[in-house]
Amino acid sequence: MQTRFFIPGTPENMTEYVILINKPSSTELAGQDRAETYAEMQANTARHREAIAEWLEEQGDLSSEVAGILEPTAFPVLFIICTSRVAKELEHAPGVENVALSPQMKFIADRKDMLNRTMEI
Structure with a gap:
């Protein structure tokens, strides 16, 4: 199952993105203690991960542009x-x-751009 979500050796045309997913409502979590809430939140994220992986496979060629969905x-x-094309299409996936762009990747891209501009001077 692990290889379905992560493939070592990420291609150059792929980068890391953050997917904000639907979370359980406060009424669904009401009356739960902290441990139960934590378990439900983690289970919710795991369900969305599986649903997104299935949605990508249903889309045909999109799944070939994904190196991994992290734990x-x-x-x-x-x-x-994934590629930027997949990231754009994911906005139409259920539950998304x-x-x-992942904040750390944006920082790296911005820093690289800044260094490139500095080198041109």
Whole structure:
């Protein structure tokens, strides 16, 4: 199952994106203790990870442009390594609220751009 979500040796045309997913409502989590809430949040993220992987496979050629979907956490976000085309299409996937370039990747891209401009001077 691990190879379905992560393939070592990410191609140059892929980068890391953050997928903001739907989270359980406060009424669904009401009355749960902290451990139960944590478990439900992590299960929710795992379900979304599986649903996104299935959606990508249903889209045909999109799944070939994904290097990996990283392990789920209790936060309503997933990290995916894919092409910009996949990131754009993911905005239409069920349960997805938003897709954005991962902050650390944006920092690296901005820094690289800054260094390139400095080298041109």
